[in-house]
Amino acid sequence: MWRAALVRILVCALAVLPATEGAQAQEASKKVLHIDSYHAGNEWNDRIVAALRETLTGKDIELRVFHMDTKRRPSDSDIRASALEAKRIIDEFKPDVITTSDDPAAQHLVQPYMRDSSIPVVFCGLNWDASTYGLPFRNTTGMVEVSPIPQIVRLLRKHARGPKLGFLSEDTQVKRKELAYHERLFGITYDKTYFVRTHAAWKEAFLQAQKEVDMLMILGVGALPDWNLADATRLAEEKSEIPSGTDFEWLTAVSLIGVVKSPQEQGRWVGQATLRILEGVQPSDIPLSYNREGELFFNDRIARKLGIKDFPPLARAVR
Template sequence: MSRSRLCSVLMLLALISALPLLSEGPKKVLYIDSYHQGWPWNDRIADGIRKVLDDTDINFRIHYMDTKRNTAEDFKVNAGLKAKELIDSWKPDVVIASDDNAAKYVITPYFLNTEIPFVSCGINWDASIYGFPATNVTGIVEVNLVDKMLRQLSRYTNGRRIGYLASDTYTERQDAEHYKSILGIELTEEVYVTSYPEWKKEFCRLQEGVDILIVGTPGLADFDYQGAEIFVIENTKVPTGAMNEFLMPYALMGYMKVPEEFGIWAAQSALQILNGTSPAEIPMVTNHRFELILNLRIADRLGIVFSTGLLKNAKILR
């Protein structure tokens, strides 16, 4: 066989051996959203994912479970089954899944410790209840950054007594338990109310009994949001903080979680997995970025003057 013919044969064999790789096409990443398109928090998570993946040739797809608008248990179970069927048929190389329902109704019952790699994001406080981390699951857990907020608020008071005021719901009580058990925060007094008049009464009482007040979600059917804004300006005596933006008319300072952080971390982890890293080799983390909001009307009420540096990096509520 001539040398030129031998080279041609070798080149042909190389091309043939590469055909299976070429036929695979782009890698596929599936994002399972527990909620629906148009839900602001999760849409911003998706924006974070796209920010990382848009410059790649990855085939990216979103599947919505719609369990925010449909809360019945049978709907959630069926939504989890539909997501499983999509994974089985589309065969993504990595699955990113946001929020607790995707974990509870998709990953844990069908895929825990299987070969399909998952990156979870947005599970509240404790992922171990779903069996994470696992051999095929890593993730970023969502926590309130109340400890960072309290460190900032402590600059404006000499006392260390911390109060918590919220509606009497399971979620608010659980948040307080997590503040204590996970973040190590000592709450001097916890108050859970069932009506707007009770909320006003306890708000005033706590101004005399604590040095810092965390304002939880009211969640009350009779809560007067506009009236409460005037009431708070007139009756605030101690620095107050909140963890949700819609509560900022009633608090001096807020530390808001950044949803894009979850999407960016999840997408970057997905790329690591596609490059050969096992999910088990990627430690689970918690969020740490925040958006600072300052309420200048309450600051004026308390005689607090924020530093230029703090104002420069904050969203201002006037």
């Protein structure tokens, strides 16, 4: 009888062990919270998140994403509310590492709430200069985003009828910051700037630029709520009179030349830095980095409209 009782005890003990081990494994898994400054559907940031997720896949890490949505909700009160909601999620989720993309998260969340916190922070997509927000802090590291603006301008000048340069972009604080850094770092002077908030305004500014400047830099459109790439592409192919350039792959359809950055590079770097931190490396021991990957695009349809016949060596054709 005692043997039967002992068998029952052993069976019960063995039945409990897998559940206990599973619970311990679940407790041992790490948690990462990614704070995206913008909204789901913003292509640049979506590619960052995809690369981050791929880098962390198979590492027993739970990744959550919070979108601050600051392009579509740009008022001070909305951004402040979004930052506070992000802070609430941090307090509730208790991540082992926080990752962020773009300036608003750095400015409105990391700078006021995460400075020298016990939670490590890895940022990316922060344009030109991290010191603008006091970064890096003791608990932070990141990849600063720079753009190949001088290279684009140099390529445009080969096809321009004169020296006047225009700047066409969504009307956001980040793009105005970029404009200032183009002037400060590279000595680039824009003869005309066109900041727009709707697709119709973008089209009007594009047409206006064809008459007012000799070459045009075309940058972000993610804040335009009604942006229509197909319509913009038709306009650019039919009405372009001057060479245009961009540093975004998804705007090469409306530009003659693109020297484009890689959001995947930034997502991978953030993921790799996160893994190092989870292994015990201090953020302060990981130096700040700058994006380096790029690719040259050439839009043959716009080139034909401008009478340009030479396809640049090593360029990728815009489809």
